[in-house]
Amino acid sequence: DAKTTQPxxxxxxxxxxxxxxxxxxxxxxTDYIHWYRQLPSQGPEYVIHGLTSNVNNRMxxxxxxxxxKSSTLILHRATLRDAAVYYCILRGLxxxxxxxxxxxxxxxTSLAVNP
Amino acid sequence: EAQVTQNPRYLITVTGKKLTVxxxxxxxxxxxxxxxxxxxxxxxxxxxxxNVEVTDKGDVPxxxxxxxxxxxxxxxxxxxxxxxxxxxxxCASSGLGVNTEAFFGQGTRLTVV
Numbered sequence: 001d002a003k004t005t006q007p008x009x010x011x012x013x014x015x016x017x018x019x020x021x022x023x024x025x026x027x028x029x030t031d032y033i034h035w036y037r038q039l040p041s042q043g044p045e046y047v048i049h050g051l052t053s054n055v056n057n058r059m060x061x062x063x064x065x066x067x068x069k070s071s072t073l074i075l076h077r078a079t080l081r082d083a084a085v086y087y088c089i090l091r092g093l094x095x096x097x098x099x100x101x102x103x104x105x106x107x108x109t110s111l112a113v114n115p
Numbered sequence: 116e117a118q119v120t121q122n123p124r125y126l127i128t129v130t131g132k133k134l135t136v137x138x139x140x141x142x143x144x145x146x147x148x149x150x151x152x153x154x155x156x157x158x159x160x161x162x163x164x165x166n167v168e169v170t171d172k173g174d175v176p177x178x179x180x181x182x183x184x185x186x187x188x189x190x191x192x193x194x195x196x197x198x199x200x201x202x203x204x205x206c207a208s209s210g211l212g213v214n215t216e217a218f219f220g221q222g223t224r225l226t227v228v
Contacts, residue, residue: 030213032214036217041222043119043221043222044158044205044207044217044219046216046218100163100171100173102148102163103158105157107157
């Protein structure tokens with residue numbers, strides 16, 4: 001299973017941009033890069049995903065390196081509600097494991113947002 | 116509203132007493148799975164299902180059973196719970212494509228004494 005590496009924790013100030021990095025040097029050509037976040041006492045929630053090109057949605061932007069070995073989740077203006085654990089996940093077809101399209105979770109980055 | 120519903124949210128039980136955690140989704144998703152979340156270990160997949168009557172083991176299936184008789188429901192069964200199954204459990208559903216969004220339930224906090 002391809003793995004991702006993220007910093008354990010990061011800190012930001014409210015209304016400032018936040019760049020959350022992720023390394024995934026063993027990514028395969030068919031793996032999608034997904035980001036989820038988990039707010040305190042809640043289930044994970046989807047943030048964004050991409051394959052090769054940079055992606056934007058209402059929550060965030062995803063910048064993917066040209067060689068796809070790293071990516072960065074960008075929160076343009078952090079709010080207190082953005083304090084959560086952010087997970088960078090690779091999701092592939094899982095041919096080696098019965099086509100199990102599971103999400104492979106690391107420990108994520110715990111983001112603190114200061115008022 | 117698209118959602119995954121798990122019940123119960125909290126459960127305290129005794130060793131050996133069979134229990135079922137229910138999971139239901141309203142998005143007609145083919146893929147459903149169960150995860151457990153433990154401090155320092157992250158989320159680990161227990162079982163998954165790619166369609167009705169199609170289930171398979173994930174990374175930590177020992178001590179658990181599942182069934183998928185209907186597309187919307189995917190219950191997790193602990194036939195004889197033990198204290199090492201004390202954990203936070205999440206049910207998730209998504210389409211089969213690896214570029215699809217997964218939806219998670221709110222979690223079930225299980226304590227086995």
